[in-house]
Amino acid sequence: xxxxxxxxxxxxxLLYLLVHEAHVExxxxxxxxxxxxxxxxxxxxRWFVFSGTRRGVNVGLVxxxxxxxxxxxxxxxxxxxxxxxxxxxxxFSRIASASITGVGGYLLNLIxxxxxxxxxxxxxxxxxxxxxPMS
Numbered sequence: 001x002x003x004x005x006x007x008x009x010x011x012x013x014l015l016y017l018l019v020h021e022a023h024v025e026x027x028x029x030x031x032x033x034x035x036x037x038x039x040x041x042x043x044x045x046r047w048f049v050f051s052g053t054r055r056g057v058n059v060g061l062v063x064x065x066x067x068x069x070x071x072x073x074x075x076x077x078x079x080x081x082x083x084x085x086x087x088x089x090x091x092f093s094r095i096a097s098a099s100i101t102g103v104g105g106y107l108l109n110l111i112x113x114x115x116x117x118x119x120x121x122x123x124x125x126x127x128x129x130x131x132x133p134m135s
Contacts, residue, residue: 003048004041007037008102010037011034014037015030015033015090015091015094027076027079030076034071038065038068039065042061046060063112070105071101075097078101079097082096
């Protein structure tokens with residue numbers, strides 16, 4: 001939360017500036033602000049949250065951006081649905097869609113990129129059992 005909230009606020013700020021000040025089309029602005037904030041998020045998350053990851057920085061960034069690209073695709077669909085079909089405001093739509101794409105992206109990175117799940121012992125590994133019989 002300490003990383004995701006500030007980077008999401010950067011995302012929202014960039015989206016607002018691109019749409020309202022630079023007059024960029026809202027879907028293009030959504031993807032641009034999302035991907036830009038995710039580069040920042042990667043380095044902050046790697047440094048503060050997943051410092052124990054075994055994956056190298058360059059390879060990890062590639063994995064992170066592939067996952068972010070998948071999330072950007074889903075985000076684009078959600079934004080189109082919320083804004084164009086349901087006629088909701090752009091910023092509200094972005095906040096609503098964040099709950100879906102944020103959780104999915106976090107879980108994919110947790111499992112596949114930062115390899116936190118890979119640090120745990122595989123099933124059947126007996127190192128986690130108690131020493132000696134239970135009394």
